[in-house]
Amino acid sequence: MSEEEKEIVIKIKRSSKEKGNWWQEYKLKVDRFTQMTEVLRRIKTEQDPTLAYRASCHMAVCGSCGMKINGEPRLACKTLALDIVKKYGKNEITLEPMDYFPIIKDLIVDWTDFYNRMFKVKPRLYPSKEVLEGKADHRLKPEDQRELWKFEQCIWCGLCVSACPSVKNDPEFLGPAAHAKGYRFLADPRDTIFDERLKILIDSSWRCTYCYQCFNVCPRDIEPVTTIKKTRAYTKFVKEKTPVSLTGEKHAEAIAKSIEDTGKIEEAKVYISTYGLLTAITDMIYAMQNGKLKYALVTDTKVKNMTQIRKIMEGE
Amino acid sequence: MEKLSYDAIVIGGGLAGLMAAHEIAVSGYKVAVISKVFPTRSHSSSAEGGIAAYIDGNSDPNDNPDYMTYDTIKGGDFLVDQDAAELLSKKSGEIVRIMESWGTLFNRQPDGRVAIRYFGGQTYPRTRFVGDKTGMALLHTLFQRVSGLDIDFYSEWFALDLIRDDKRVVGVVAMEMKSMTPAFFKTRAIVMATGGMGMLYAHSTNAYINTGDGYAIALRAGAALKDPEFVQFHPTALYPSDILISEAARGEGAILINNKGERFMVRYAPRKLDLAPRDITSRAIITEIREGRGFPGGYVGLDLRHLGEDYIKERLALAYEAAMNFSGVDATKEPIPVRPAQHYYMGGIDVDITGQNPDLIGLFAAGEAACVSVHGANRLGSNSLLETLVFGRETGRTVAKFLSEHKEEDSNNLDKEAEKVVDDAYKFVKSESGVHFGEILNKLRNVMWEKVGIFRDEDNMKDALSQIIELRKMSSSMYVLDKSSTYNTEFFNALELRNMLDLAIVIGRTAIERKESRGAHFRTDYPERDDNNWLKHTIAYLKGETVEITYKPVRITKWKPEPRVY
Numbered sequence: 048m049s050e051e052e053k054e055i056v057i058k059i060k061r062s063s064k065e066k067g068n069w070w071q072e073y074k075l076k077v078d079r080f081t082q083m084t085e086v087l088r089r090i091k092t093e094q095d096p097t098l099a100y101r102a103s104c105h106m107a108v109c110g111s112c113g114m115k116i117n118g119e120p121r122l123a124c125k126t127l128a129l130d131i132v133k134k135y136g137k138n139e140i141t142l143e144p145m146d147y148f149p150i151i152k153d154l155i156v157d158w159t160d161f162y163n164r165m166f167k168v169k170p171r172l173y174p175s176k177e178v179l180e181g182k183a184d185h186r187l188k189p190e191d192q193r194e195l196w197k198f199e200q201c202i203w204c205g206l207c208v209s210a211c212p213s214v215k216n217d218p219e220f221l222g223p224a225a226h227a228k229g230y231r232f233l234a235d236p237r238d239t240i241f242d243e244r245l246k247i248l249i250d251s252s253w254r255c256t257y258c259y260q261c262f263n264v265c266p267r268d269i270e271p272v273t274t275i276k277k278t279r280a281y282t283k284f285v286k287e288k289t290p291v292s293l294t295g296e297k298h299a300e301a302i303a304k305s306i307e308d309t310g311k312i313e314e315a316k317v318y319i320s321t322y323g324l325l326t327a328i329t330d331m332i333y334a335m336q337n338g339k340l341k342y343a344l345v346t347d348t349k350v351k352n353m354t355q356i357r358k359i360m361e362g363e
Numbered sequence: 364m365e366k367l368s369y370d371a372i373v374i375g376g377g378l379a380g381l382m383a384a385h386e387i388a389v390s391g392y393k394v395a396v397i398s399k400v401f402p403t404r405s406h407s408s409s410a411e412g413g414i415a416a417y418i419d420g421n422s423d424p425n426d427n428p429d430y431m432t433y434d435t436i437k438g439g440d441f442l443v444d445q446d447a448a449e450l451l452s453k454k455s456g457e458i459v460r461i462m463e464s465w466g467t468l469f470n471r472q473p474d475g476r477v478a479i480r481y482f483g484g485q486t487y488p489r490t491r492f493v494g495d496k497t498g499m500a501l502l503h504t505l506f507q508r509v510s511g512l513d514i515d516f517y518s519e520w521f522a523l524d525l526i527r528d529d530k531r532v533v534g535v536v537a538m539e540m541k542s543m544t545p546a547f548f549k550t551r552a553i554v555m556a557t558g559g560m561g562m563l564y565a566h567s568t569n570a571y572i573n574t575g576d577g578y579a580i581a582l583r584a585g586a587a588l589k590d591p592e593f594v595q596f597h598p599t600a601l602y603p604s605d606i607l608i609s610e611a612a613r614g615e616g617a618i619l620i621n622n623k624g625e626r627f628m629v630r631y632a633p634r635k636l637d638l639a640p641r642d643i644t645s646r647a648i649i650t651e652i653r654e655g656r657g658f659p660g661g662y663v664g665l666d667l668r669h670l671g672e673d674y675i676k677e678r679l680a681l682a683y684e685a686a687m688n689f690s691g692v693d694a695t696k697e698p699i700p701v702r703p704a705q706h707y708y709m710g711g712i713d714v715d716i717t718g719q720n721p722d723l724i725g726l727f728a729a730g731e732a733a734c735v736s737v738h739g740a741n742r743l744g745s746n747s748l749l750e751t752l753v754f755g756r757e758t759g760r761t762v763a764k765f766l767s768e769h770k771e772e773d774s775n776n777l778d779k780e781a782e783k784v785v786d787d788a789y790k791f792v793k794s795e796s797g798v799h800f801g802e803i804l805n806k807l808r809n810v811m812w813e814k815v816g817i818f819r820d821e822d823n824m825k826d827a828l829s830q831i832i833e834l835r836k837m838s839s840s841m842y843v844l845d846k847s848s849t850y851n852t853e854f855f856n857a858l859e860l861r862n863m864l865d866l867a868i869v870i871g872r873t874a875i876e877r878k879e880s881r882g883a884h885f886r887t888d889y890p891e892r893d894d895n896n897w898l899k900h901t902i903a904y905l906k907g908e909t910v911e912i913t914y915k916p917v918r919i920t921k922w923k924p925e926p927r928v929y
Contacts (some may be wrong), residue, residue: 066851080603080690080700088571092801096853097845102402103570106606108499109404127691150542152850158401168613171507172466185463186475188623196468196494199503205401235466 050078053138055128057086057100060143061153071095083123083131083142086113087154100154107266110204114154115143120206120264145209161205164222168229168247173240185237198231198274200267207261207271212318213254219291220254221247223261223271230274249285252278255296297321307360310350364536364547364781369395369515370766371552372535374522374577375403378498378751379730379758380556381505382719386759387554388512391425392766395548397537399572401857402506406570407751410498410611410868411681412482414748418456421476426487435746436922438484438891439709439739440882442590442900444921447716447737451746454753457493462752465505469493482744483610483641490745495609495681498748504751511906520546521855522576524784525584528774532584536784540855543848547781551769552762554753555581555712555728563863563870564705567813568600577732579862581712582869583611586722589734590901591866592874593709595742595883596817598644600704602662604689608701610744612665612682613637615674615853620647620698621656642741642883645703645817648654658916664698671695671825688822703817707731707747709738709883710870711791713902718758719796725765729758736900739917740882746831776783792857794842800857803834803841807860807867810834815871818886828871832908835864865905872910873901894924 054076062068067189073090084102091098105124112123117135123142131140148156177183207223208214214222221229226248233244252275261271282288282296301320305313319327334340350356373384376398387394398405416419431452436443463469463477469491470478481488493500510516519540526534526547534549557577561569578588599608599619613619619637621627623886632639639647641753667675667682672695675683679694686692686699711734713720719735720726730751737750814827838860845853879893880886899914 063847078603080735082604082689084571085604091852091856092804096799096801096856097843097844097847099850099852101400103400103404103572104409105405105571105604106409106685108408108496109400111400111404125688127689130691152847155850155852159539162401166510169511171511172504174464174466178464179462181464184460187468189471189473189476192468192471196500199500200496202408202499203401232466237366237466261594314874 052078053129053132055132056139057090058139058141059153060141060148061098063152077128078128078303079127081128083116083126083128083140084324086128087123101151108202110202113145113204113206114208115141115145116143118143120145120203120210122206122266123264145205147209147211147215148205148304156205158196158205160201161208161222161224163227165203165228167221168225168232169240169244170228170232172235172238174230174237175239179239189234195231195235198227198234198269201227201231201269202267204266206264206266210260210264212258213256217254219251221251223255223275226252226255226278227269227271227274233278245281245285248278249282249292250289253282253291280310294321303360307357308349310356364545366547366549366777366778366787367395367547369393371554371762372397372548372550372552372607373554373556374398374535375556375558375730375732376400376406376506376516376579377405377407377556377558378502378505378748379755379892381502381509381553381734382752382755383554383556383727383729383759383762384514385505385509385512385802386756387762387766388509388514390763390766392763395517397517397520397535397548399519399521399540401518403503403515404553404572405502406573407502407748407859408499409570410501410748411495411567411607411608413480413492413745414459414501414752415482415485415489415743415745416455416459416491416687416749417452417489418459418477422479422489425489426454426489426555430486431455431489433922434484434486435737435743436739437740437925437927438743439737440924440927441894441898441924442593442736442881442917443714444736444918445922446918447735449920450716450754450757451737451749454756455749458749458752458756461708462501462504463919465508465704466491466505467500469500470602481614483614484743495821501748501752504531521858522557522580523788523858524580526777526780526784526807527584527723530724531772532723532858533774533777534781536781538788540852541723541850543851543854545781545785547778549777551771552725552727552765553731554718554758554762555726556730557732558637559708559731560863560866561708562859563811563867564594564816565808566600566605566702566704568597568605568704568706570715574859574863575708575866576859576862577728578869579711579865581720581728582865584723584726585904586726587902587904588710588711588869589736591710591903592877592884592901593740593871593882594705594710594815595707596641596645596703597706598641598648598663598703599701600706601685601690602660602700602702607705607706608682608684608685608699609766610641612667612679614680616670616674617679617702618666618669619644619664621651623656625656642885644766648701648703649817657702658700662700662702665701666698668696668698703818704810706734707738707742709736709740709742710734714758715769716757717761719765725769727758727762730753730910742882756892762886764916788858791839791861792841792843792854794840797840797842798837799844800853801840803838804860804863805857807831807834811867811870813872817885819874819884819886821875824871824875828868828875831864831867835868835908838864867906868908869903871908873903873912876912877901892927898924
């Protein structure tokens with residue numbers, strides 16, 4: 048087992064209230080086993096004690112060490128220095144604080160807003176009175192346990208939120224981590240506040256754009272976007288729908304109908320079904336002004352073998 | 364300085380602290396949790412294998428709580444307080460049931476009941492688990508549960524020192540890390556739930572945050588540590604990150620090999636081979652490395668290859684993934700690099716089975732910070748998660764009862780005392796030149812590892828102790844380069860080092876005094892267990908540089924000491 052040491056350059060984006068922002072370079076030798084948390088620890092104890100970062104478990108279960116490594120949102124502990132050197136083909140690694148979160152100092156960001164979002168979804172089981180009093184026991188099918196456990200493994204690291212474009216644009220969107228947590232309890236057969244949870248989650252679930260950034264960066268493979276999709280499927284159970292969830296639901300129905308009729312998504316038709324004729328006309332003026340109207344007026348032909356498509360749709 | 368007032372303060376936001384806070388809050392008292400990390404970042408999250416529990420109607424039909432107690436006592440080499448072990452076993456099923464009812468997704472049997480697996484030292488299988496992330500699952504459940512209660516969380520607040528009068532604790536001074544603002548928390552009861560101290564050792568499976576803060580704070584407040592010489596080492600920690608590779612790997616047939624490809628355990632435990640107890644295996648690995656039969660860098664191989672790819676990925680998923688993610692090693696193609704590492708601290712703040720400390724009225728402790736003593740000289744696997752919850756709950760209940768019986772009393776000069784705590788913390792690091800924390804820290808971790816580690820003897824430990832005292836002197840002129848008043852981690856690292864040095868001196872001194880080998884305390888100059896002279900708990904106080912040691916008897920209910928043969 049060879050264990051070659053290699054000198055690498057670490058460039059860290061620093062910041063402090065007193066000194067503002069700057070980039071700082073460090074050089075150190077690493078081997079094939081060196082985690083980025085270890086790189087940071089060694090810089091701090093051996094070269095520059097002023098460097099500030101968070102790290103705790105160094106085994107990807109505590110979620111402390113989220114940061115951008117060569118621009119990618121990652122856990123420092125789950126990243127081996129030489130893997131990054133190999134991936135990017137150069138000896139230099141850059142470290143920056145996570146996007147979206149306010150920076151407190153160096154690589155340390157402020158999680159307050161993130162925690163508030165997590166608490167908004169009531170992140171805890173509300174069991175029945177009988178179970179709480181010890182008069183009854185839960186039983187849980189092994190397959191339900193496996194399904195829920197996938198989504199329960201969120202370690203509150205915030206990487207998905209730092210990578211999410213919707214959360215930046217839409218203050219009403221709870222964000223991927225809160226949705227994963229919310230869904231984990233929504234889907235738990237032992238929980239008793241299903242309606243209340245739906246009310247918290249539904250409107251927000253229609254504000255996700257399905258860009259899959261949360262899916263890509265999650266260090267525990269939770270797939271927050273999957274939980275959002277699954278939550279949306281519950282819209283039909285909601286009594287008082289918000290404009291966003293109503294529109295979303297209509298949009299989904301219009302797409303389904305379009306595929307059922309023609310085998311394709313007819314953008315213009317779907318648009319009118321979703322937003323209504325009046326909004327469509329208003330938007331059309333806007334589209335005309337921007338030279339995009341031609342795309343709305345493209346006419347599609349039906350797919351030939353429609354029976355096959357309908358079979359597939361029924362199968363789902 | 365800002366002054367805040369609570370009925371009780373819990374220091375530490377891991378499993379023990381949160382469970383204690385839960386009990387205090389539901390009894391109607393105002394409680395705050397002070398933690399230097401957000402609770403889900405606590406070291407409890409790293410626990411892997413499971414939580415031992417005897418559950419009526421859902422255990423092996425031959426098992427009973429007495430077997431569980433006996434296993435714990437024998438595992439602890441008879442230094443266990445037997446009433447504590449009995450309580451631990453008796454409450455185990457109830458604790459698992461409560462955590463399940465609050466939402467923990469325990470792995471299930473096909474009929475929907477909580478599943479069981481075997482763990483080292485158990486007569487019958489009784490470990491309950493959530494994949495290989497049991498600690499994380501329990502911690503999140505409990506944190507989520509208590510976040511719905513009326514408890515104030517001071518996360519990323521660093522506890523500096525306790526405030527006491529003649530006989531009682533009356534508060535704690537802590538500092539918000541973000542703003543570096545200190546506050547004086549007035550209170551009638553303090554629960555120390557600050558976890559372990561792995562960072563004292565160059566090699567540890569512990570989180571970076573485990574710097575033994577609670578032990579040192581208690582020592583400085585005048586409370587004793589019980590059995591501080593007992594430090595557990597785990598034989599198979601991944602090289603070089605020291606992430607734990609569970610005993611399950613060897614249980615499934617993995618073999619330890621040296622650089623010659625030899626199955627070296629043949630020489631050390633001819634019958635048990637690779638499944639010998641933790642202490643024997645740890646000593647064997649270190650011997651191989653010291654005698655030049657380890658791999659460059661200092662490790663041996665844990666060979667799984669003969670088990671086959673499918674079997675490894677199915678049965679040893681964590682070992683496989685950890686080796687892949689953290690060491691870049693494909694365990695189906697090459698041996699996993701492992702070496703022993705510090706793993707757990709059996710010693711801790713002296714408390715009885717109610718969680719109360721006898722030295723200071725109003726001081727309580729739970730979890731790894733405490734020594735109840737349920738683990739004695741050597742802890743069994745899956746008993747530590749159980750301890751955090753059982754004794755976290757017992758302690759919380761004791762505090763609630765204590766609060767109902769003890770009204771607030773006037774104490775003079777408290778504000779001055781609180782100011783002094785902050786001054787002391789700054790004084791400690793206010794020099795304009797000198798050494799940085801990192802230099803002292805690295806030396807301390809190395810000397811603890813080399814001389815107060817797996818093999819111990821008088822000469823080496825005396826040498827270590829004088830070095831520790833020297834480092835402690837050096838530390839008084841330590842200086843902090845970072846002058847920032849925002850999240851000054853260098854300042855807090857220096858304070859952590861102060862805590863580590865206070866603890867190290869106590870470990871070093873008590874280990875020199877215990878002239879026998881028992882459990883994890885192995886002396887090459889006294890290789891045998893000596894029940895005639897040493898079947899007793901060490902009780903140690905720190906007075907400046909002096910460690911004052913007394914002893915107290917082990918509580919024995921019905922299990923007489925016998926040779927520990929497996």
